[in-house]
Amino acid sequence: MLFLHSSLLVLHFAFSSSKDTITINQTIHDGDFLISRENNFALGFFSPKSSRFRYLGIWYNKVREQTVAWVANRDDPINGSSGVLSIDQYGNLVLHSYHNQKVPVWSTNVSVEVTDTCVVAQLLDRGNLVLFHDGSKSTVWESFDHPTDTMLPGMKLGLNRRTGMNRFPICWRSADDAGTGNFSLRINPNGSPQEKDGKWNEFWSVPKSPCDPYGHCGTYGICDPDFFSRRFECDYLPGYEPKSPRDWHILKDTSGGCVRKRLESTSLCRHGEGFVKVANVKVPDTSAAVWVSMNMSPRDCEKNCRRNCSCSAYASINIAGKETGCLTWYGILMDTVHNWEEGYDIYVRVDAVELAVVAQKWNGFLERKDMLGFLVLSVVSAWFVIILFTYLWLKKKKKRVRNKWSKQWLDTIGSTYYNETSVKIKSKGKLSNGKEVAVKRLSKDSRQGIDEFKNEVLLIAKLQHQNLVKLIGCCIQGEEPMLVYEYMPNKSLDSFLFLIKLELVAI
Numbered sequence: 492m493l494f495l496h497s498s499l500l501v502l503h504f505a506f507s508s509s510k511d512t513i514t515i516n517q518t519i520h521d522g523d524f525l526i527s528r529e530n531n532f533a534l535g536f537f538s539p540k541s542s543r544f545r546y547l548g549i550w551y552n553k554v555r556e557q558t559v560a561w562v563a564n565r566d567d568p569i570n571g572s573s574g575v576l577s578i579d580q581y582g583n584l585v586l587h588s589y590h591n592q593k594v595p596v597w598s599t600n601v602s603v604e605v606t607d608t609c610v611v612a613q614l615l616d617r618g619n620l621v622l623f624h625d626g627s628k629s630t631v632w633e634s635f636d637h638p639t640d641t642m643l644p645g646m647k648l649g650l651n652r653r654t655g656m657n658r659f660p661i662c663w664r665s666a667d668d669a670g671t672g673n674f675s676l677r678i679n680p681n682g683s684p685q686e687k688d689g690k691w692n693e694f695w696s697v698p699k700s701p702c703d704p705y706g707h708c709g710t711y712g713i714c715d716p717d718f719f720s721r722r723f724e725c726d727y728l729p730g731y732e733p734k735s736p737r738d739w740h741i742l743k744d745t746s747g748g749c750v751r752k753r754l755e756s757t758s759l760c761r762h763g764e765g766f767v768k769v770a771n772v773k774v775p776d777t778s779a780a781v782w783v784s785m786n787m788s789p790r791d792c793e794k795n796c797r798r799n800c801s802c803s804a805y806a807s808i809n810i811a812g813k814e815t816g817c818l819t820w821y822g823i824l825m826d827t828v829h830n831w832e833e834g835y836d837i838y839v840r841v842d843a844v845e846l847a848v849v850a851q852k853w854n855g856f857l858e859r860k861d862m863l864g865f866l867v868l869s870v871v872s873a874w875f876v877i878i879l880f881t882y883l884w885l886k887k888k889k890k891r892v893r894n895k896w897s898k899q900w901l902d903t904i905g906s907t908y909y910n911e912t913s914v915k916i917k918s919k920g921k922l923s924n925g926k927e928v929a930v931k932r933l934s935k936d937s938r939q940g941i942d943e944f945k946n947e948v949l950l951i952a953k954l955q956h957q958n959l960v961k962l963i964g965c966c967i968q969g970e971e972p973m974l975v976y977e978y979m980p981n982k983s984l985d986s987f988l989f990l991i992k993l994e995l996v997a998i
């Protein structure tokens with residue numbers, strides 16, 4: 492009995508400490524909350540910012556800065572803390588205020604055929620407030636079908652063709668007023684239904700890149716969508732460093748953003764500060780920027796930014812390829828993203844120390860470049876020498892082989908080759924330009940093959956440089972291969988043939 496009693500007590504505490512449901516006859520007053528099972532979301536009354544009015548809403552429970560995801564009575568705020576949420580005898584969630592207890596400020600307004608006292612409202616961990624029959628568990632109403640201005644995971648947008656319900660978020664009127672604003676996000680329902688092909692088609696999706704969410708790398712951070720080469724897409728602008736290096740580098744949590752290096756010890760104001768170029772970026776959020784001029788040289792733009800100590804960066808931007816506009820930023824730099832195709836160059840203000848560091852790095856880079864150049868040159872030279880020697884060695888080896896081969900060749904066929912019976916040297920001919928030539932023809936009955944003939948062409952080609960003979964034609968005319976030599980003045984036909992023989996032996 493005692494055990495049962497204490498169990499009930501524990502159960503009671505467990506229930507009351509994190510209550511996520513209300514049933515009929517239970518109420519949520521201003522100051523009470525429903526907390527989802529894992530503490531992700533809370534439902535209760537709140538006043539946005541400086542507003543005096545009270546709204547019933549759902550917000551993130553673990554985020555310290557109150558972030559409201561859903562509002563019930565957005566256009567009928569309650570004056571004072573007299574709001575009460577309950578389930579009425581028809582099974583509807585109703586919100587009353589003290590001032591008018593007859594007509595509810597807000598209601599789920601679901602038509603329920605039979606009076607149902609078994610309806611329960613539960614706040615789920617995804618931020619959905621669901622009204623359902625406790626018995627059948629069938630959902631009567633859910634807040635996800637009535638978005639305010641926030642899309643939560645699991646929420647659907649657009650027209651439900653079966654029920655005719657169209658779900659779309661509408662912005663708040665202002666940060667102080669949760670009332671329906673002037674802008675909504677809707678899906679054109681006239682498109683062909685998503686069932687046609689019997690499968691889901693993806694028409695559109697965001698984000699495309701990790702850098703798409705606004706300010707992904709925090710203040711003074713810079714995001715690189717092509718980060719695959721690196722481990723982390725976030726980096727920081729020159730002169731800045733992560734506020735919490737641990738969060739940034741280990742947890743990859745950039746929400747703390749970056750702060751200026753040497754914030755206490757150096758100045759950005761007339762203390763030798765300067766600008767460091769950050770190339771090819773989507774420029775930082777321009778709500779903190781000023782167009783100085785639509786036509787100003789980069790140098791004047793820099794001067795303009797340097798003059799004002801709160802100017803944190805500038806960019807010289809080409810307008811329609813004609814004029815150069817000067818854009819300057821004051822205060823924080825947010826949402827800078829690398830864009831290698833269509834980016835602009837921005838110049839970030841840095842202190843004298845950073846300027847020196849960057850200059851040194853640049854010099855170091857140049858030195859490294861020189862070193863690299865030297866290294867490349869050395870390697871190339873070494874290779875050249877190796878290749879040259881290899882070539883010469885191979886050539887020598889080949890020559891030796893060739894010599895052996897030539898000798899053999901000459902020994903066996905050489906005599907017949909230069910025998911008039913196999914090769915007819917036509918007595919001196921003359922070309923139309925007056926050049927004296929000798930024509931050597933391979934006769935049909937020669938045992939000399941075409942290959943040997945070709946070899947002579949190669950060998951003769953080697954002789955040319957010695958200015959003894961010059962092969963000026965080579966062809967296979969009809970069935971008889973033929974070489975045409977121009978021979979040098981003062982060389983008799985005999986000496987010419989002799990030279991050929993001589994060279995052949997010598998090679």
Ligand SMILES: *[C@@H]1O[C@H](CO)[C@@H](O)[C@H](O)[C@H]1NC(C)=O
Pocket residue numbers: 515516608
């Ligand atoms: C709700 O309260 C009414 C009156 O106080 C009571 O008659 C009814 O039984 C209660 N319903 C439930 C489900 O507790």
Ligand SMILES: *[C@@H]1O[C@H](CO)[C@@H](O)[C@H](O)[C@H]1NC(C)=O
Pocket residue numbers: 570571
């Ligand atoms: C809200 O209530 C206060 C006090 O009850 C009253 O003075 C004030 O006029 C009310 N404001 C509105 C807009 O009704």
Ligand SMILES: *[C@@H]1O[C@H](CO)[C@@H](O)[C@H](O)[C@H]1NC(C)=O
Pocket residue numbers: 598600602
């Ligand atoms: C409740 O819904 C009905 C239709 O289902 C509609 O005519 C009526 O205006 C709604 N009332 C409120 C207060 O939204």
Ligand SMILES: *[C@@H]1O[C@H](CO)[C@@H](O)[C@H](O)[C@H]1NC(C)=O
Pocket residue numbers: 664665672673
């Ligand atoms: C909404 O639009 C109306 C009419 O154009 C305008 O008067 C009003 O100021 C706008 N409200 C907001 C919050 O922009």
Ligand SMILES: *[C@@H]1O[C@H](CO)[C@@H](O)[C@H](O)[C@H]1NC(C)=O
Pocket residue numbers: 781799800801802821
């Ligand atoms: C610097 O520029 C800002 C923004 O334009 C301006 O508000 C401020 O007065 C300027 N300060 C000086 C000293 O010119």
